[in-house]
Amino acid sequence: MENYDRLEELVAAIYSMPRSPTAEDFATMLGFVEPTESTRLFANLDEVSKLLAVCHLLRRLRMMLSERDQDIIYNKLAASHLPALVNNFLDAPLPPTTIYPDESKRSEFRLNNVYLEILGTISHTPYLSKFLRSHKAAAEGGKRLLKTIAERVVELAPSWDKKMLNPPLDREPGYYESAAGTAIQMISTLSAAFVKESVDSPILIAQETKQALIVWLRKWERRHASEFLGRVSERTRSQLERRDRLMQDANRIRRMLKNWDRCGYIGCNKDSDLKACARCHTVRYCCPEHQRAHWNDRDNPHKKFCFQADY
Ligand SMILES: [Zn+2]
Ligand SMILES: [Zn+2]
Structure with a gap:
């Protein structure tokens, strides 16, 4: 009961904040930074409350800020906290048994947790590809991410599939479809980012897991054809089966994510002799003039998206 009161207070606070949400608000909710005077309410949340609070804060962010300004926050979060x-x-810390006594519900947090929610939200930023291609110790986890998500989808799919067919009363409609869709979309993004890896690379999903995953994807793409889950399942299955057309698509997505193969100045298509921005290493330019112009660009000034990262 005490927990419920605190959650209500928290959600009310998110919607009545006089300012727009910041990257620090998210980082405090996630437990990555110490709270300040104005973020104290967001600190020390259990895993259930974290997921709920972050979803409300994301909603509030979308209400208050333009897409570009949201994007600045996503880039900053990615740079500092990937x-x-x-x-x-x-590691997937699970919620305490005092709040979630049901073991099968607790285990859902191995996949449907606040960290994957944020990873999905920031996966379009160039910091994700910087992180994934980094060889620094801080980025080691990136090499296990794709495999782990796939393994957990396969592990939870039998129970989630049953709950899609017989939705439990204490979950909102579409809860499991949406949770599975988020995880599968991340598999798609990461598969695209790793498209140049050799087939037997340890970064990729193991053969046995992949076969098991494809069975579920096939099932969901048929049953949920007109929904997000169906579309993302179909796309991901085609990627995993390495279909030619989709492979080209994946290559294109990968290049876009990488922000790397062409000069970062909008409209310049030079793709040779490029030099990376020394601070963020997420973008490259053909000449100092284009770097300066992009830094102060009217629509997308790089100075707002340029952050140092320790990976
Ligand atoms: Zn250029
Ligand atoms: Zn930069």
Whole structure:
């Protein structure tokens, strides 16, 4: 009961904040930074409350800020916290039994947790590809991420599939479809990012897991054809089966994610002799003039998206 009161207070606070949400608010909720005077209410949350609070804060963010300004926050979060997000996802702390006595519900947090929610939200930023291609110790978790998500989908799929067919009363409609869709979309993004890895690379999903996953994807793409889960299942299955057309698509996505193969200045298509931005290493330019122009660009000034990262 005490926990419920605290959650209500927290959600009310998120919607009545006089300012727009910041990257620090998210980092405090996630437990990655110490709270300040104005973020104290967001600190020390259990895993259930974290997921709920972050979803409300994301909703509030979308209400208050333009897409570009939201994107600045996503880039900043990614630059500062990708290693912690990934490591927390891999460790997947479960909610306390005092709040969630049901073991099968607790185990859902191995996949449907706040870390994957944020990873999905920031997966379009160039920091994700920087993180994934990094060889620094801070980025080690990135090498296990794709496999782990796939293994957990396969592990939870039998129970989630049953709950899609017979939705439990204490979950909102579409809860398991949405949770599975988020995880599968991340598998798609990561498979695209790793498209150049050799087939037997240890970063990729093991053969046995892949076959088991494809069975579920096939089932969901048929049954949920007109929904998000169906579309993302179909796309991901085609990627995993390495279909040619989708492979080209994946290559294109990978290049876009990488922000790397062409000069970062909008409209310049030079793709040779590029030099990386020394601070963020997420973008490259053909000449100092284009770097300067992009830094102060009217629509997407790089100075707002450029952060140092320790990976
Ligand atoms: Zn250029
Ligand atoms: Zn930069």
